[in-house]
Amino acid sequence: MESMESTESFDGTRTLGRSGIQVSALGFGCWAIGGEWQDADGQPLGWGKVDDEESVRAVRRALDLGVTFFDTADTYGAGHSERVLGRALGKRRDEVVVATKWGTVFDEDTRTRTGSDDSPEHARRALTASLRRLGTDHVDLYQLHLSDLDTGRAAELRDLCEEFVAEGLVRAYAWSTDDPARAAVFAEGEHCTAVQHALNVLQDAPEMLALCERSGLASINRSPLAMGLLSGRRRAGDALEAGDIRSRPPVWLGGYVDGSGADPEWLARVDALKDVLTSGGRTPAQGALAWLWARSPHTVPIPGFRSVAQAEQNAGAMEKGPLTPEQLADIDRILGR
Numbered sequence: 001m002e003s004m005e006s007t008e009s010f011d012g013t014r015t016l017g018r019s020g021i022q023v024s025a026l027g028f029g030c031w032a033i034g035g036e037w038q039d040a041d042g043q044p045l046g047w048g049k050v051d052d053e054e055s056v057r058a059v060r061r062a063l064d065l066g067v068t069f070f071d072t073a074d075t076y077g078a079g080h081s082e083r084v085l086g087r088a089l090g091k092r093r094d095e096v097v098v099a100t101k102w103g104t105v106f107d108e109d110t111r112t113r114t115g116s117d118d119s120p121e122h123a124r125r126a127l128t129a130s131l132r133r134l135g136t137d138h139v140d141l142y143q144l145h146l147s148d149l150d151t152g153r154a155a156e157l158r159d160l161c162e163e164f165v166a167e168g169l170v171r172a173y174a175w176s177t178d179d180p181a182r183a184a185v186f187a188e189g190e191h192c193t194a195v196q197h198a199l200n201v202l203q204d205a206p207e208m209l210a211l212c213e214r215s216g217l218a219s220i221n222r223s224p225l226a227m228g229l230l231s232g233r234r235r236a237g238d239a240l241e242a243g244d245i246r247s248r249p250p251v252w253l254g255g256y257v258d259g260s261g262a263d264p265e266w267l268a269r270v271d272a273l274k275d276v277l278t279s280g281g282r283t284p285a286q287g288a289l290a291w292l293w294a295r296s297p298h299t300v301p302i303p304g305f306r307s308v309a310q311a312e313q314n315a316g317a318m319e320k321g322p323l324t325p326e327q328l329a330d331i332d333r334i335l336g337r
Helices: 052-064 080-095 120-134 151-166 180-187 206-215 264-277 284-295 308-320 325-335
Strands: 013-015 022-024 069-071 097-102 104-107 112-116 139-144 170-176 192-198 218-222 299-301
Touching (some): 052 308, 139 151, 139 192, 151 170, 170 218, 180 206, 192 206, 206 218, 264 284, 284 299, 284 308
Parallel strands (some): 069 097, 097 139, 139 170, 170 192, 192 218, 218 299
Antiparallel strands (some): 104 112
C-alpha cells in the first residue's frame, strides 16, 4: 500500500487535492436520489423509486451532521438529481462544495439517456444547464463523465475547463475514470484537483492512489460500499426492484448477477471481513468507509443514500475515524492480497 492515514491525524476533513478547497472527509453521492431513469434500450440506470421529500430531508440532515461535499451528475435521473440537490441546499449552498459531471446526453421528459457528446460546445451547454438545475452561479468541481474518452479530446476539454475556471463558472475540475493514464492527462491542468474512481475494500486501486500521491489529487471514491454489498444487508437471492440498475447489472458493475441479485462469492468476502469492519462499534458500512480513510490520506468516499437513516449512518462513520494499520493488514490477509 502506498500510504495510510493515521487515526491520530484524522479530523473529519480533507483538502480537495491541490485546490486548497476544504471538504468533509465523507461526501455524499447523489446518483440514487435522481430516481429511476434508463437508456434507450430500457436498461435501468437508477437505483429504483425515490421519495423526493425524503431525499431533501436526508441532504439537510447530512448538512447538520457536518457533511459538506455533495457529488452529482447532470445525467442522474436525467437532471432530476441536480434539481433535488439544488432545492435541498437552498440558502445553504455556500456552506458546501458541489461537484457535478458532464458528457452524457439525455431526455429529461422521458428520463432516458440517449448518448454522449464529447464536444466543447456540449460541455458549455451542459455546464449552463447544470447551473440552472442546481440553482447556483458556479460549480465547485466539474468532472468529465466519459471514462474512456480519447486522451487528445480529453486534453482539449481539460483546457476548456481552465477557461471555465477563468470565467468564474468552475472552481476546479476532474475526470471520472478508472484509468490512471487518462487521469494523468487531466492532472496536467493547473486547476485539476481530483480524479473520481471506483475504490472499496473489495476493489483496491493502488495505481490510481499512487497517481493521486504524485500529482496532489484528491481520490474521490465512487462505489465505496460496493454498490450496497458492504452495507451488510444484502443476502444471496434477495430480490431487487425492476428499476434498480443492480437487477440487470451492466458489464462494469461487479458483485451482482443478472436476475439473481448479489453474487454469493462477493458476499462470502464481505462476511469474512465482518469482524474487522464492525470493530469499535461500527456498522459494516461505517467500517468500509473507515478502510477508505485508512487506505490513503487523499481519499474522499461518496456513498449514496435515499433516506435520512442512511444519511445518519454514513455520517456517523466520521466520528469513529479510520481503521488502524493493523486492521488494514488483517483485511489484506483475509482477502489474500
